[in-house]
Amino acid sequence: MVCAASLPHAPRPVVAASRNSHILVIGQAPGRKVHATGIPWNDPSGDTLRAWLGVDRTAFYDTRNFALMPMGFCYPGKGRSGDLPPRPECAPLWHERLRRAMPRIQLTLLIGQYSQAHYLREKAGPTLAATVRRAAEFQPEFLPLPHPSPRNRLWLRKNAWFEAEVVPLLRERVKAILQ
Numbered sequence: 001m002v003c004a005a006s007l008p009h010a011p012r013p014v015v016a017a018s019r020n021s022h023i024l025v026i027g028q029a030p031g032r033k034v035h036a037t038g039i040p041w042n043d044p045s046g047d048t049l050r051a052w053l054g055v056d057r058t059a060f061y062d063t064r065n066f067a068l069m070p071m072g073f074c075y076p077g078k079g080r081s082g083d084l085p086p087r088p089e090c091a092p093l094w095h096e097r098l099r100r101a102m103p104r105i106q107l108t109l110l111i112g113q114y115s116q117a118h119y120l121r122e123k124a125g126p127t128l129a130a131t132v133r134r135a136a137e138f139q140p141e142f143l144p145l146p147h148p149s150p151r152n153r154l155w156l157r158k159n160a161w162f163e164a165e166v167v168p169l170l171r172e173r174v175k176a177i178l179q
Helices: 032-037 044-053 090-100 113-123 128-133 150-158 161-178
Strands: 023-027 066-070 107-111 142-145
Touching (some): 023 113, 023 161, 044 150, 044 161, 066 090, 107 113, 107 161, 113 128, 113 142, 128 142, 128 161, 142 161
Parallel strands (some): 023 066, 023 107, 107 142
16 A cells, blocks of 8 residues: 555545446545544544435445545544544555546535545635535535644534535535435
């Protein structure tokens, strides 16, 4: 593995996808719990994300519905204020290849600043809030979201418009695609 020497543990890529997936969820990188279980979004962040999507665990982990692919496939380790950023090698090496292998994707959810910067490039706003506030502009291909981590509770309180405006848009799109 290209990044093995930079990781705190043996590499354990955490990705779930199939050729039949319809919604691609691109997050940051697996956390410690996800690294241990090998199940993407198997933590409190995943619980919040599924609530935003309006789906249960069964629908979420059905790869005919959702493909789950982080920017960095392995747990990057702990930093001073949370987990380290995703390793920069994964997305350039793997994302385009994997996306080509999923021809039925109708919507890509860009969770957090790393995926938004990578996929939206200069179209991303100067802040996460600025980008997410313009979520409807990136339709139908992308929908940018904040990270659903419990660490972002303050962001969610300061940006109440997200749950009032963006979450209903998200649920509507998800429901229409999965029907």
